[in-house]
Amino acid sequence: MSPWSNDWAGGSANVGVGIGTREIAVSSRASRSLRWTHVRKTAPASPPRSVLMPDAQRFTEGGVFDALRVALAPISDDGAPPAKQAPSRNRRAHIVLDDFWGNHAILRGDFRTLRTREIDEIARAHFVDTYGVDAEAIVVRACVQRGGRALFASALPRTLVDGIRETGTAAGVDVEALKLCLPEVLNRTLNRMPQASAMLVFAADALMQAVLIEAGHWVGYDAQRLFDGDANDPARIAALAEQAFEHCAEGSKTKRQDCALGLYGFDVDHASLQAGFASVTALASSAADTGNEADASNEAGDKTSPRFAHRLLAYAK
Numbered sequence: 339m340s341p342w343s344n345d346w347a348g349g350s351a352n353v354g355v356g357i358g359t360r361e362i363a364v365s366s367r368a369s370r371s372l373r374w375t376h377v378r379k380t381a382p383a384s385p386p387r388s389v390l391m392p393d394a395q396r397f398t399e400g401g402v403f404d405a406l407r408v409a410l411a412p413i414s415d416d417g418a419p420p421a422k423q424a425p426s427r428n429r430r431a432h433i434v435l436d437d438f439w440g441n442h443a444i445l446r447g448d449f450r451t452l453r454t455r456e457i458d459e460i461a462r463a464h465f466v467d468t469y470g471v472d473a474e475a476i477v478v479r480a481c482v483q484r485g486g487r488a489l490f491a492s493a494l495p496r497t498l499v500d501g502i503r504e505t506g507t508a509a510g511v512d513v514e515a516l517k518l519c520l521p522e523v524l525n526r527t528l529n530r531m532p533q534a535s536a537m538l539v540f541a542a543d544a545l546m547q548a549v550l551i552e553a554g555h556w557v558g559y560d561a562q563r564l565f566d567g568d569a570n571d572p573a574r575i576a577a578l579a580e581q582a583f584e585h586c587a588e589g590s591k592t593k594r595q596d597c598a599l600g601l602y603g604f605d606v607d608h609a610s611l612q613a614g615f616a617s618v619t620a621l622a623s624s625a626a627d628t629g630n631e632a633d634a635s636n637e638a639g640d641k642t643s644p645r646f647a648h649r650l651l652a653y654a655k
Contacts, residue, residue, distance in 0.1 A: 429512070541569050
């Protein structure tokens with residue numbers, strides 16, 4: 339399920355980009371040789387680098403465009419922009435965005451006989467009705483779950499999508515894939531829960547997102563804002579998780595006390611959570627999820643949060 343993917347055949351992206359709310363992370367990736375050549379080689383990816391958004395531009399589209407322009411500028415081996423760049427084909431980028439930039443929804447119904455265009459129209463109508471936006475102001479993608487009874491839909495502002503592509507074009511970069519993070523994380527997490535009925539809770543930079551699964555099928559989605567300190571407060575996370583369950587379970591037969599809880603990106607004591615759910619499983623901690631880059635967050639000057647943009651790079655493949 340990759341609602342924002344523009345698939346391409348063969349090879350790999352020259353540039354992986356993670357767009358967070360406060361910074362952008364970039365990792366260069368060498369393209370593979372053509373599949374019919376005798377030897378296929380892939381050069382190792384270079385260490386990722388970060389471009390911070392100024393405080394006044396964090397959480398803004400303008401901050402994304404300005405930081406992306408800097409992030410996509412060619413850099414020489416000594417870290418400085420090359421004096422002159424030889425003509426070459428455009429680089430290709432695979433971009434993953436923090437879910438703060440978009441919206442998700444899980445819709446239930448019978449989608450088995452509908453065409454792709456009809457499904458997209460249903461998803462678009464949901465976001466228009468829910469958020470009061472103009473239909474032409476959003477870019478929508480939708481994926482029907484196997485069996486045709488549930489739809490996972492995502493929406494991004496058209497201004498953001500167009501601005502990212504235009505910024506890439508100006509930097510000589512073709513954006514070949516542009517997608518939100520949650521569907522990628524969900525794909526890798528669904529088969530790790532011990533019970534058929536479970537709620538998966540994901541921590542992003544400014545959001546806590548929850549997806550309720552009933553008998554192996556999507557049931558509901560909820561998102562709640564996380565403020566500084568929330569992700570490390572067990573009581574706060576327990577309260578938000580219970581609220582998320584109530585929102586996700588509308589129309590569902592699942593009871594919270596019978597539902598397993600899976601945590602992704604949190605480092606909190608489970609005691610306050612275990613009282614409200616059948617079981618609690620840590621799928622990934624924030625430190626494990628961000629890797630070594632979490633330890634380096636202070637070098638970028640951000641004292642309050644892990645480097646979520648670097649976490650996004652793991653899905654920019």
